[in-house]
Amino acid sequence: MHETRTIADLALEVRSKNAGPFWVTMELFMRDAVGYTIVADPAYLNASTVARLYGIDADTVQIFRLPALHVVKISFPRPVSQGSLRDRDIHAGQHHVPLALFPLPSP
Template identity: 65%
Template structure:
């Protein structure tokens, strides 16, 4: 059986603009076990590798009382610029949602 993804443990994982130069991904986890898995998986190094940014340039916010992990990263291009193909940053959650949860990580 394949390992579950972070999306399998979440109520919702989404991405949105956080101004014209930043985007934010949010993982709303269904329960405490899912939150613990998200907390362990969503690290600066993992996010930096997924989104091709420097770990020092991103911000991670952990909200255990809400079971939410938020990550803000610089947008690859300013919002609305000529080559911006996702004006609302709505598709950038997919790499985060696709993270595999190792066995015992739930």
Template identity: 65%
Template sequence: MPDHTPTPPVLGDFALEVRSKNAGPFWVTMETFMKDSAGYAIAADETFLNEQVIADLYGVDAGQVHIFRIPALNVVKISFPRPIPQAGLHDRDIHAGQHHVPLATLEVPAQRPDGSPLM
């Protein structure tokens, strides 16, 4: 019998596109283009998506994560140093084209830490 347990929503469910790309040989930039203002409110919520969350997802220093919230465009842009310089010996994604996947699959909780609804 198939499992009908609902899966929790992820950030990508609220986005038109979540992408990543090089921002030079030493930085990665990711952008979340949200479907609407409700989706943007989730992505822009600092209790859900903040520097520490990105640091934990990508193994980088939270102090070096930059998050830009652009409400007029329903976009959240995130930049952080690449763990390995572009085209370095151990670089497995030279264009940083797959770095967005952990962000897009980040589970969105129904509530903020204070118990108020996030969605």
């Protein structure tokens, strides 16, 4: 049986955080250049992928690739403003889970 590998398997850390009352930022800290190369590939991880994972408009997604640090940073507008009545994660600390569990491309 073949177990599906995810971004989390290649990362030192995948985290999300509040980036002001209207934005969420997620950071993928990859263990090495090999993992970074896989995750930073725009054919694998791009605005359309993030939009599908989070139910948002791809035009609002910003992706920053930092090869010297092996980091990919993703920002997009919060679905509801921070602290509003429908805000279920005021610190945006749990938004990273769908991204961390995203399957890696097949070898």
